[in-house]
Amino acid sequence: MIYDIAAIEQFTTKENFTVMRVEVVINGWNGFVDPSSIQWYEINFYSSMGALTALSGDEHSIYIDSADATISETWQGAGFLHSFDIDAGIYAGDQFVSVISRNNFSEAGQVGIEASTTKNGDGSLIFSNPGEGFENGPVWTVSGDMACRLIGEYGVVCIGDIDGNGEVEIDDMLALIAAWGQCGSCAADINGDTNVDIEDLLLLISGWGPC
Ligand SMILES: [Ca+2]
């Protein structure tokens, strides 16, 4: 039984949006002391409820090394306020976001996102639970909102425009194929999971044309 679970917030953006920073309050329990035990983070954006059966997002799945997380030293609330600088375009409409923090729970406890106390969310969040641990199904909804903020800009989002000429075309596809495989951090890795593969190619094709 696998107990890896992602807490996911649903939100709606009226226009295309480029997420430039994600802020989230992370806390832990069952032996957790502080975020120095967290091995890595993953920021995920999902396009639909159907995509929530996986922990990683279908639109973006951005790996963040623990050394690249910024943790506030002045945060007065519960837990630890983290911020992550990213560059992730998302399309107008319903969207879903999660921030996964990876901890070895047998040594350092469990970690997760704090509940918001601002009461300006919709009052619910979703758990993605592909291992179906805790005798719950793969996806379920609970009351509460995540302490999470997205900062960025409205405007044109050009997912798949690798060369940045304002159009997704054959040059971008050739650049993607040339970068195929593990790449760490590269422009052809459209969903940000450090690997250029079929998922990136499908995202590129879905954005085909001028933007
Ligand atoms: Ca919510």
Ligand SMILES: [Ca+2]
């Ligand atoms: Ca292009």
Ligand SMILES: [Ca+2]
């Ligand atoms: Ca990728």
